Amino acid sequence: MTRATGCWTCRVRHVKCDSETPSCRECSSRQTNCHGYGPRPVWMDGGTLEAAERSRIKASIKENFRRVRKRQNQSRQRSRVPQPAAQAEPQFRGTDARRARFASEDRLLSPSIPLLQSITYSLDSITAYDNLQQLACDTSPASEPILFYPAADNVALFRQPTASEDNSVGNNAYEASLLMHYFDQVFPWQFPYHNPQSRTGNRGWLLQLLTKRGPLYYATISLSSLHQNAMRGINQESLQSQKAYDRHSTALQELCEFLRSEKSAELHQDELLLAEFLACSTMLMSFEVLGGGQSDWEPHLNAVYSIIIPKPPTTFLDSECWKTDNHMCYPSEDLPHLKTCGTSAGLEFLYANAIWFDIISCVSTGKAPVLPYKSWLAIKKLKMEDVMGCNNRILSLIGDIAQLRLWKEDMDKQGLLSARELVGRGQGIESQLEEEIMKLSSEKDEVCPLPNVFPTVMKSQANWISHIFALGALVQVHTIVSGPLPYLPEIQRTVQKCIDLLSARPCRCSLQGMVWPLCVLGCMAEPQSQSFFEELVSNMDKEYKGLGNSSTVLQIMRGCWGLQMGGRKDCTAAMSELNIHALLV
Template sequence: MAATTRSSGGCWTCRLRRKKCDDERPICKGCLALEIDCLYSDDKPEWMDGAEKQKRKADWLKKEVKRRAAHRRERRYLQGLDVRLESLDASLTDGSDMAAAKDLINAAPPSSSATTSSTSHSIVQDSTPKSGSDSALADSLTSASSPDEHAGGLTSSCTQHRARLSQEAEAHSTMMYLDYVFPFLFPYYRPSFADVGRGWLLVLLNKNNALFHSALSLAGYFHAIVLGHIQYAPSECHSHNLEALQEQQGLALKWLQREMQDIVTRGVKSNLAEANRVMASIIQLMTGDIATAKMGNWTMHLGAATELFNEIMKHHAMTEDGHACFIKVLLQLGSRPFAWTPKHHPWGSDQAILRFFTAQLLFLDTLASTALQQPPKLQQWHHILLMVPDDETLKHMPESEKEQTLPHINLQEFVGVENWVIVSIGEIATLDSWKKEMKGAGSLSVAQLVARASAIEQRLRTSIETLGVTINYHSPPSVDGPQHLLQYFAGSFSPQMMHDTTLNSRIWAQAAITYLSVVLSGWQPSCPEIRSSVTETIQLLLSLPSPDCLRTLVWPFTITGCLASPCQEQTFRDLVAGMGPLKVFGTIREGLAIMEKVWERRADIDENPDHWDLAVSLKSLEQPALLL
């Protein structure tokens, strides 16, 4: 009977799509090419009922095919980017060795489908001018858009795109991003008036095409979501915004590939400002993917950004005596390199860009390490950038560096979490990786594990005591559909809607203690130390002024929820439900889905806890989760 079924109809997926099936096992070529589930069975699936269920399944499958196609296109762009990144060390060690870099690029050209294209908007200029001088940065888009043989393709695509997206529409989208989207994504970033606010962001959008299109993509996504929750909004507006979103994402990826190609060709050593902006573009694309719940390629983006940052530090931060000096990089990005010190001076645009995106990268890299179960890729820079140096280190610092307020990067200003929390989470991830490696080699020293864990815990608890957080319970506000969403976008986003950084850091720190307890003791949710830490974190979460605040706490929320007891599960569901329409932004739904997976498997995990930990939990949706 099975043979008859296979020969007469093929897989059920192809039958549903009404496509011919080649009957390959276990996956037919059609499903393999489209990267969709291929189902063989003698029994008809319950959704194959010839009625409503089948229609719903077919509609869902059409959307899934389109989504997978978009992912494949992005992978092609990123693979081209990855090939170039693999050569960074070789091509950047000697900045004058341009021939080798050009050979690399010619050996792995982008596919025809990835031919660079862009809009010729009046706002944006190319981020890769022919010269690294300041005057070249002011070149017009016309001259900057035609540096090589790809110019014809760019001009043609430009003309077609401008017919669909006018300069006026671009200006509106740009301001939507600056006024609403950026403050929403980074609610704790509030540069002072003395630091000239967020003017650097507008400068960056003007100079960098990849980041510009990424910003337009995010603005379109947010606009589409808001319109989708307004009953009187025309459906064609919603559809148009979604189409524009996909188009802008594609343009952003194409420009990023071109910008990376230029950096590999010309080298980081002589093109610091351009390398800085390319790094910003990569981080922006990754942040945008996470904000729109598009999680597939963040590991490749992160690898590219961290490698580029390492090259920037290697070529521009090292002093003659071999010490790394971050202020040395910042001074080279100033309008008068080495002619002034940072004391009492606002940061210039390129300097502000480096500081902001370095903070984001350090934060993202550390969170990623908890899911990947490996040390943070940038951990070597933590003591230089995130910690106050000791007296011995201060002796070797240039005088200009001593004039800056230390540490160089204060994460509290950028992401609302104090440095010591993120440094500790990175140390715990490193300890987790070491434990796994030693255990696999059969050489784990429990005494050494306990000693290292105790040192981290002591530092965490000592720092927590300095916060002095008082828990005040708030009644969750009522969720009023579109109005609940529109309060964030009816006017410029108000930072007063968020809880303060002290409470934010306290919740992150308590979740870090839970994480450390699991690394030390294994997966034991009923362990008194873990149970106590989970309960305390829940109490802190319930003290938030609004469930909306959860969007800055997805990692601690998820870590805590995975270890919650059955009687505590509903609390986490209620908190997410309380966010109303805002839960569509970011990764809070992914965090809850991870918890649900862990809760479903609770009985299996309890039978074999040695094979389960928080890193495995963060991979339970089939790929590592970056919970931003």
């Protein structure tokens, strides 16, 4: 095993490792034994010994967290100036009461809506950090999954202010600054190709939901706080970062409260509730991606699936905002129309996110898309390039490729794989990709000056981004049909085309949202081309100060190149071998 994959302790925990010697920071900061980077330990057997060691590690980290939290509480108590209870910081208010109420629940009731039965968050999967194992919604042993059931009382997703609580955003100057940091810095990091002059360009719906101070609010400021700390070079063990995790925990607590309540049955009837739930899930996934995106994002995506699947794409066409031909969805001063149009634009944005995550995650999971992506992407007014940079046609073909991979694996397992049928299916997708690439290459750049406040995508840039994704998809088809062989002429040609395009990158176009094609193409680069991708992604990691999963992409590419010396490996196979479950967004 190489140090690039991290120490054995971090590997069994599925967390990002900095590979420092003699002990990594992830282990030393939590005062647990770092098993180093040598040969595979005897206990790493995939069975009882590994389970026992994992339990020991978790218990050690949990105990260390209790000690740290106790010291922090004592320190805060010593430095705290006596003040009326009503002036306490809102993000901490009510937490103890909620924990006490959840701890006193004797039993859980039946689910409020059937589709939520399928949503389970185990304490291992809900967080990449062990300190979140103290979630208030944990009413079952740590080894058992938590089901979202309604509580005895009805808890609204949008909390109403109490007599002792001022819910205005400006009540806490620091939290207000975090919201500003989110809109100015974090949102462009999450969505570098978002077009502010598109139908989904008006972010007023998001601000409206944030003022409700529900789980979305806490998920957003926790993400913003962690991003801000990283930009300032504040390490994860600091008190500031601990507060970010506290807020993240609060978001999860309140989301659990809502999903336990009878109010959850109204998700499909109330667009505001639906929008906040989807937005909160997006923030929680981004929180994981910020730290490398190697684990713990899947439960949130599964929750999104369970909400979206029962709602067919045709329901969007009933919205008045969808019936208009206006380029931008800026509602009028009429309040009912304001709510309908603004929320519909928000849902359009959030559904585009869900479809994107669903299709892009397939390269990591090795599965096919869960959502009916063809139906969604066939909606002409749902323009993925305005949200994610890549157009609907290319994204739909990437979904088809995931379907092709799964079909090939299933047929192979059954001993029924027909090489002729595989080639035929692959050529069908390949010809469509080639046609789209020709269109993208031939279309002339269009000059469309846009404001410089947010990263924007002109048509020329959207074409360039779609072109890169199309080349990544083309390499995927070649590896599925012909095998993951970097020396194949068709793979060499495609990788070289990508290198040429990247070398001529538009100056205003960020690479932040390009990790999926860079990883797919980089893994299939010949040795003489590997340095190009390695240098490119390394510079990305430095430019973005380690934010996001560029370091994870670097780890996957290097691991894949090493594995190719002993056999045929592509991006998906390499992630499986390296035990990396990355969300490449």
